[in-house]
Amino acid sequence: MEKVIINDQIVNRIDAKVDMNDRGYHFGDGIYEVIRVFNGVLFAAEEHLERLFKSAKKVNIDIPYSKDKIINLVNTLVELNDVETGIVYFQITRGSAIRTHEFPTSKTEPVFTAFTANVEVPEKELEKGVEVITTEDVRWLRCEIKSLNLLPNVLAKQEAAEKNCYEAIFHRDEIVTEASSSNVFIVKNGVVITHPVTSQILNGITRQVVLNLCEENSIRFTKKKYSVLDLMTADEVFITSTTADVMPVIKIDNTVIGTGAPGSVTRNLQSLFREKANKDTKLVV
Structure with missing residues (x-):
């Protein structure tokens, strides 16, 4: 069964859930990356992660995981889903909160999600x-x-x-x-x-x-x-x-x-x- 990432957990896709109040749905309040996979190996992963953290800083999202943690999670996901040639998509939103345009005043944890797809070279x-x-x-x-x-x-x-x-x-x-x-x-x-x-x-x-x-x-x-x-x-x-x-x-x-x-x-x-x-x-x- 296909696996996905929700925060720091790898779960079955059918069991994955995101709150309706996630600010990614309301405002597109989040950032993302797509990494190429060739022969089951991530290509230019470090460069993608570097850009992800730069984007996060510019929109004031505090990513709760280290780059190494994210890479390890993503590598595990690629292996579990047996991706040879494809992509990994992942995003981080500001989190779930009552809908207001300004940032939430209460503590809101960013939400990290990721999935893989088989995408052939064109x-x-x-x-x-x-x-x-x-x-x-x-x-x-x-x-x-x-x-x-x-x-x-x-x-x-x-x-x-x-x-x-x-x-x-x-x-x-x-x-x-x-x-x-x-x-x-x-x-x-x-x-x-x-x-x-x-x-x-x-x-x-x-x-x-x-x-x-x-x-x-x-x-x-x-x-x-x-x-x-x-x-x-x-x-x-x-x-x-x-x-x-x-x-x-x-x-x-x-x-x-x-x-x-x-x-x-x-x-x-x-x-x-x-x-x-x-x-x-x-x-x-």
Whole structure:
């Protein structure tokens, strides 16, 4: 029977319960992370936990468990659910209290929950590339916090799905920020370009891995703002996320990008990313 985590206990999913007054339900008052699992091993777990604790600090949630405690719980959950290729989702809300917008005045314990899912690597899309749309970025201005408030992202992703597209790329005042559930990169004249780390984007873990790979392998890159026009006229475009890896984008709003096929820089980064994932999770190449 599938297991989940409720606070510091691993229980059967059918027995898991969360209070109706949990502030995560009322206000989206919480934070979350998603960690990739390759061959039963967590990938970049420490980086995800570091970001979780940073998000918690910014919204004044005091996580009642250490990073090591959470990692141990999550590793046990992956093993019990026999996850080979998939994800672990976990979130922490401010806790359960009578509904008021301000923080509860009485002592409220944060609520930690987690579950696993089998999610395969999207090999077909990684090989052929995907089509995406652009849409106005109407989210709040604290996107660096990985909070539960994702309704604008959901609506953008749904718009993309209704147009048979993989993702929706956000722009604010004609400046590309990120996408509904991924970071965005363009390649121009061999240089990888992505939005700098500001409050307008989430500093994705896969994003960080890719930039480190660029640095380690002498691939030129820069972090700077770029426009929708730059996006549409780029030589290559790709997006990154925990579940998308390094995903080539071959068409945006019906405009073909580059040659209409994944470019050489993107292909190189895909290969380097897979090598790192293989090494870090002890996969057999």
